[in-house]
Amino acid sequence: MSASLDRGxxxxxxxxxxxxxxxxxHQVFAGVFEGDGLTPLQFMVLELVDRNPGLTHREVAxxxxxxxxxxxxxxxxxxxxxxxxxxxxxxxxxxxxxxxSDGGRDRFRKLRPKISRAESLLLADLDDAEQAVLRxxxxxxxxxx
Numbered sequence: 001m002s003a004s005l006d007r008g009x010x011x012x013x014x015x016x017x018x019x020x021x022x023x024x025x026h027q028v029f030a031g032v033f034e035g036d037g038l039t040p041l042q043f044m045v046l047e048l049v050d051r052n053p054g055l056t057h058r059e060v061a062x063x064x065x066x067x068x069x070x071x072x073x074x075x076x077x078x079x080x081x082x083x084x085x086x087x088x089x090x091x092x093x094x095x096x097x098x099x100x101s102d103g104g105r106d107r108f109r110k111l112r113p114k115i116s117r118a119e120s121l122l123l124a125d126l127d128d129a130e131q132a133v134l135r136x137x138x139x140x141x142x143x144x145x
Contacts, residue, residue, distance in 0.1 A: 041074040053099040
């Protein structure tokens with residue numbers, strides 16, 4: 001893409017900038033987690049389930065702001081590898097709940113510190129105060145205050 005490309009109003013549109021920032025975040029994640037066989041969505045699943053064992057499929061999808069079908073795609077390799085255990089909810093056997101296996105918990109806790117490196121790389125051009133302001137603004141935009 002040419003630096004002289006006329007982008008019109010695109011670089012002033014928050015949604016457009018957020019999309020590019022999102023894609024950049026995925027690129028950084030992929031570089032830091034290269035060879036680990038983990039996607040950003042799978043990292044989110046593991047973090048949520050590690051912190052909240054027994055979350056249902058619907059609860060995980062809601063926390064991730066994604067469709068249940070998107071979550072299913074992210075979950076399949078985690079369940080198949082034995083990292084994530086899927087069980088029926090006692091009160092309703094049709095609903096699935098998740099927890100990390102012992103080996104999955106150990107694996108995730110070894111990988112988890114890498115997310116700090118990914119965040120540092122992504123935000124390297126911002127000082128600590130700017131990073132805090134950015135996070136606060138994004139939480140407000142995402143209505144997670």
